[in-house]
Amino acid sequence: MSYQAPVKDMLFNIQHLAGLETLTQQIPAFADFGLDTAGAVLEECAKLTQDVIAPLNWEGDKNPSFWKDGQVTTTPGFKEAFRAYAEGGWQGLQHPTDFGGQGAPKTIAAACNEMLQAANMSFALCPLLTDGAVEALLTAGSPEQQATFIPPLLEGRWTGTMNLTEPQAGSDLALVRTRAEPQPDGTYKIFGTKIFITYGEHDMAENIVHLVLARVVGAPEGVKGISLFIVPKFLVNADGSLGARNDAHCVSIEHKMGIKASPTAVLQFGDHGGAIGQLIGEENRGLEYMFIMMNAARYGVGVQGIGIADRAYQKAVAYAKDRVQSRPVDGSKPGSATIIHHPDVRRMLMTMRALTEGCRAMASTAAAAFDAAHHHPDADARKQNQAFYDFMVPLVKGYSTEMSLEVTSLGVQVHGGMGFIEETGAAQYYRDAKILTIYEGTTAIQANDLVGRKTARDGGQLARGIAGQIEVTEGQLAQRDSAAARAVLKALRAAREDFLAAVDYIAGSAKANPNAAYAGSVPYLMLAGNLVAGWQLARALIVAEDALATDKPFMQAKIATARFYAEHILPRTGALRSAIVDGADSVTELSLEAF
């Protein structure tokens, strides 16, 4: 089997770190989603992703989507797999029952998404983008728009896209030029070129619902003049049936380093008279709506990082258990051994495992905060959870994807020379992963968000509050005797202190010396992500020590992994602290001419 969904680890997180039972008790809408249901859902998802979707991953790399005469043909098998995905009701898993969804908590749905991403990232981008479109419609669409567009999206008959980027407008959406001209019938005509549109054209669904950022003629300049439009590939009649082909055409797709099966489209709107669009919400509030959708997508991209890291890890483990090469350094075997016996191979595998499990634990906890933020009956609880979730999004996105680069690189490395040969498959993960630190906002964009909106704006209060929660975990560790708990406590405390020093520096300098604060933005994100992932593994260790008797091999592995993370990964915060606190000047010291 090329992919084995980590159902047990996911359920451990959902139960013990995310606290699903508390959620289901406190939130009536989730009453049916207890642990048994979670287990059943995850097992079902594991089957689909392992048996149907994962086997198509390498096929997609060999036979990418291709463009001809405005049409995109996806990899053989994708269409059928998407049908199976849709018919299983998976597209609606986390969406409201009102529109045909299943209303599951994100705490469960995020785990399913990880499986899907691990199985086949190129394929899984289509559902991910559709989720984003649904979120945007739920947030700002009219009841009529919601009724028209959401059900077919959840049924998988249609899919969704996000149209933000233009050649001159990437991270900087203020530069968007796509134009919207109001028509007498209340619609708008859309003119412009959008690039990097994931699944902007394909053959897996009947219709594609493009959500497009554009400027209404006469709107203010900059980000305050951007509106959001629904521009379907085929216009939709009043009865929901498909009408005329809209003037939105795919003129080419990109030739990319990875995720080759996912068509990245250049879309031309309005070359034949104007594409017909409907405004979502109010004019000039498009960026606001888009950010809601982007926040969902950013979390999802973080989960992609975790998924692909796990896939790379599993492949590396399989190879390391099979490949025979060299004698063990401790002389424990007379002849050559499988390479998993060699300490450095073990170190690489443990690094891959610890980073993956750490980020998975972080993402699971964040998902629970999202659920509470949206559905908790108590307003204060909603607010606190929302703040926590907002802080977590850049970490889940930024740290999980950056770590996926390290993990997929180690995955190639474990394979030695074979890793560099495409047919082995390890290289694909390395190539695929590199997009994750870029799209839906680069790591620097996440870091700017973390520094500006999430840390400096409240003077570091929220960040220090999270450090306070970590200190509570330290207190629990301090009451334990085990060597593992002591080791984790030592590293966690040091990392938290590094974090607090960074928070003080960032909060203190963001206004007075923004260049200095932002020079440390990515190191700060990496520090915070590392700390939070390590913290969640520390919590996991406490649970595992107490539950040792229930499943000894699993709990022992969790303890060993948490300890490895603490001893090998957490100490990296020291260098990041130095870079942030001592190194700001040297970032900008070199004159522009000297580069």
Place this chain on the structure above:
Amino acid sequence: MSYQAPVKDMLFNIQHLAGLETLTQQIPAFADFGLDTAGAVLEECAKLTQDVIAPLNWEGDKNPSFWKDGQVTTTPGFKEAFRAYAEGGWQGLQHPTDFGGQGAPKTIAAACNEMLQAANMSFALCPLLTDGAVEALLTAGSPEQQATFIPPLLEGRWTGTMNLTEPQAGSDLALVRTRAEPQPDGTYKIFGTKIFITYGEHDMAENIVHLVLARVVGAPEGVKGISLFIVPKFLVNADGSLGARNDAHCVSIEHKMGIKASPTAVLQFGDHGGAIGQLIGEENRGLEYMFIMMNAARYGVGVQGIGIADRAYQKAVAYAKDRVQSRPVDGSKPGSATIIHHPDVRRMLMTMRALTEGCRAMASTAAAAFDAAHHHPDADARKQNQAFYDFMVPLVKGYSTEMSLEVTSLGVQVHGGMGFIEETGAAQYYRDAKILTIYEGTTAIQANDLVGRKTARDGGQLARGIAGQIEVTEGQLAQRDSAAARAVLKALRAAREDFLAAVDYIAGSAKANPNAAYAGSVPYLMLAGNLVAGWQLARALIVAEDALATDKPFMQAKIATARFYAEHILPRTGALRSAIVDGADSVTELSLEAF
């Protein structure tokens, strides 16, 4: 221009860090290779690499070498470029004048090699492998073999290969099975399959001199029964003309993630009666000879890492100076600015620059030690320099290539979404670089060498001696007033202390608990490489402060880069120390079944 050779930085290193003038004074054979000559050679090499070889790099990725009916056709233009390279006498640059070489010191030749690698790594592998073959022949070949094979290799009429790997024998050469049967005429018949043979077949030269590891029938098992053979593609007549086609055939080439223009051959020896080979040196000493050649090649691969890192840096700088996106965080411009104005872009570029310059400085110093080790009139000086060089080889190979992964990844990142599009070219460096941590011995193999032969064997004495030299530099820094010198001193001292702690741990545990020592082998290599590169930049800072008046912009840039390295890169040694000293147990704690 797609590549600008860093001639100035190279000459700075050659003059001030490698001490070329001292070398040329002390070593009569190098008397003609003073700074003026070095400058002239580097300028000439810059022209060739910039104008002729660099423009073919992307072409090689688009139109890789291809195999048909046993023949390999290289990328259009490669043949002509190789002719230009050969006719310029570059293949003989560092080899003895006795055989038609130019007898230049490695201190100069290594800089030329960096240019070649930066210009086109796929192309440059052919000369690099030929260098290795020449080294092996110089070391162990008979006078007749040397006279027959070396001149045409230096003229570029023939090229060389290293045939080590077999499907079951990669890092572990004890498993080599290729068989050599002695013939009555003193030759051997060779039978077996070799894989991963770089430029094992191509159309750029008249003949290919394969150096092949094989077992003479009846030889001892393991590494002590391996001999080295010359197996030319075409047999060579007594007068040096080419004779019959030998029974050594390329049956396929690999489909790789990167360095696609470099044909990686599967060679079949002896399928049609036996390939005719000549023994080099004595039977069963093949591995010893091969190691000499590998040490040269390992240094060369480290230089490949530096070259590709510089290329990625230059491309990223050009993009960052051109791409306009977003307002500066400090409000210094009212509208959007080129992205080099954004602190995190600057941090990425400085990281790329500092890592590249640090490793270049390290490699330059190591090259000087090589020259002194081979040619110094004083035996003690030769011995000391050899010991220093031996310690440096795994660092140059391991650290420079690992850093090239980070640098080429940042290179993609600076380009944002465009970086993921193949036509941009940044992705090629990312894909190409990944082979560097694998071939000629993975990073773990380098690290085992560093731990076993270079550190533990003498109880850490040599390593501590190097730390002592670093302390001398610290003393020099301590006598300076500048903020930069103080910052560098602080970081260098801390990193040296981390190194000493690691040395004590490694030297102390290598025998008693080899699993513990080797669990930290790669972290130890990364720590040592980081420290030595930072040390060389510290030395560079001292020179630059004193020479500020001679070339202010260059010297200021050197100071800024050294300081950045000290504040952002050197502090990473802390986490590595923790991993080595505290983290050994957790590397191997997880049971094999739990993976």
